[in-house]
Amino acid sequence: MLKRLLLISIVLLSGCSILTPLQKSRFITISNLIESAKYTEAKESIDALIEDEESAKWPRTWYMRGLLSQTAYHDGKSKNNNDWMNLYPDQIFFALESYEKALSLDKGGKIEKDIAPKYVLLANEYQALGDLHFKNRRYKDALKAFEAALKVISSPILAVELDLNLVQNAAIAAYEDRNWDRAIHHLRRLHNKNFGVNATHLLYEANLEKGDTLAAKQVIVEGMTRHNDHEDLVLLLTDLLFNEGDIDGALKNLDRVIARNPTNATFRYTKGLVYQRNEQYQEAINTYTQALSHSPDDPMIFLNLAICHYNTGVNIEEGTRTITNNSRVQEEKAKSKAAFDSATFWLDKIYNMGTTDRTVLSKAYELYKALRINDKADNLEDQLK
Template sequence: MYSFLCVVMMAGVLLAGCAVGDPNINEAESALEDGNYDAALESVERALEENPENAEAFLTRARIFEAQAEEAETPQERVQLYEQVAEARQQAAELSPDARSQVESQRQFSYIDLMQRGAERFNDAQEAQDPELFRETASFFTSARLIAPDSSDAYTNEAFALLNAGDREEVVPVLERAIETNQDTADVDLYSILSSLYLQFGQEEEALDLLDEAVQFYPQNQEVQELRLNAFTAAGEMDRALDAYREQVEQNPDNAIFRYNYGSLLLNDEQYEEAAEQLERAAELNPDDGSIFFNLGAAYVNQAADRDDQISAVETEVQEEGRELTDEEDARLEELAGERRELIEQAIGPFEQAFDMMDEGDENFGVVCRELYRAYVLVDRTDDAAAIESCFDELEGEQPDMGEPQGQ
């Protein structure tokens, strides 16, 4: 490569700082070939003292640092040396525009080599499951992104190596940069991992900002939607969450995920009738998701519980006043009892759908079984209750969490 530059110069195209015949550079090249890096660097420094704009000297300095980096004994040493490689090449490119193509070629070669070495070491680290090997792996990818700062792949691989090493705090800025360098096509996993880390570190606003961005690129991704709900909840932003999903439902009325999440949020906010409307539509759009049917059943059951509260309020008032029910109050109680039964019967269909879609190995199977059993009992469907009583008995003492949005 260097001989080509000199041939070009002799052809009449002068490169600023090209040191043809510079004895200092010749000495540096000779010392580099012998592996005498200190002597090589001393010769380069003499060349730069004589001509601070000697681009060839900076290129030679980069080669020396890279040779040292290839023999580095620690990850930290490797990264520091490649940082010096990148700096020296940048200085050469700035001093000599005609040297930029050479610098770019060297960058590409170094980048490919580091990425390949990092991939090989990653496989070794995975096999050994050794955190220190993962940290060493990360140093190759760190070095690669120092050489090519716009490479999203280098940042991404570095982040995964650090995650496997258990270095979560160090991962955050790396993932941020991975997304920044390739925002439009950044892998959805990057958004998921980074937002999860934000939530773990109590950075709810950062998580929400990131997930708002992710939703624009991946509106159908369930994990992103679930994380967004978790972020709203962690930040105590129920009103903001409701507004966000209301807007999304209005803009995407046939999106089952948005309908489900909005309905689940309404359920959690005790807006049961509105929740049922959204969940009914979600079930129509996605009839294969048992979580939708379970939350729909929960919306009806919670409405029935409201009727219970109203009945109790009337009965308590009458008892406290020591009197008999009026005809109007009696009629009202009968009406409320009828509505309660009707709502429980409405819950049974969705609960049955959810029950049929699950098996005993599913995480939520027990909760679904219990709620369906209770619904059967409350409307005197004793045969149906007896048919699933065995799974209910196994779960005696567990309490379901009917209204929690699950983002599925």
């Protein structure tokens, strides 16, 4: 009786995880067919095993289908044989599906050691496929391939760290495909790992594209903290707040970063732009003047100082139209002339410094024309031709 019980136990175990001689023989035959590049014959044998109710429960059956799919695809690609690459629909992805099925049936984990090295090769295959699709602007297909690679390397049977460069590839493919949910998913992973300012910037843009302004704002606030008040992120938040009509919020944010970065001219210049765009010209002039102490030869600061003084003069002149007292009119005209003279002072700095910035020169030309300083306007016009 003891022997009989032991025999029953062995039979039960073999049915679950140990291959019988017949099973081994069939798999050896399939393996030989694959090694001999007899892929069609191997497929017929594997398909027959899958159609059989009993052999469809064997992990090795699905492993063999994965091995066939992967090997035939790789071989077909290297030898330009489309038949080998298309034994199954989406064959390279079919390989992963087959391996996953094998792992799900393999309760004892005995097949993991066979699949692990195949996964490494499979991840490389997906990466190469994703690169090819991306190069050809097939972003949806690129995303599929990159995400498959990520799925493979994230498998518990591979003890490897997450490849953030691969996450970046998936993120950019999703972004280009305008698949905002997937782009946000991958970009968020990069953002949380402090992968770089560009990832935070794209995550901000993806949230805006999806219509989630609150999430976009939160991303930039987090990014400024993580990336030490990076200029790009500070400017993005300033622009967002300004466009929302939150002028005070934009100015307060700039005041905070200026306090932490007192020698940064860009932040002061940006604060001046906020005032200027809000038509607070004297506040803008004061702020631009502060920026000059840290960047004394910046033609853009000269230009915006000239614009602010010019607009101040225009506003003063327009205000005189409602004044009936002649002496008051003369006082206001004197103020407007002083503003125009100040505009000319800053324009002349641009004129004399010899900048080649066409944006600056073009705007300086317009201001000289508006101020009726035609000789310098004509000279700049010649430079712009």
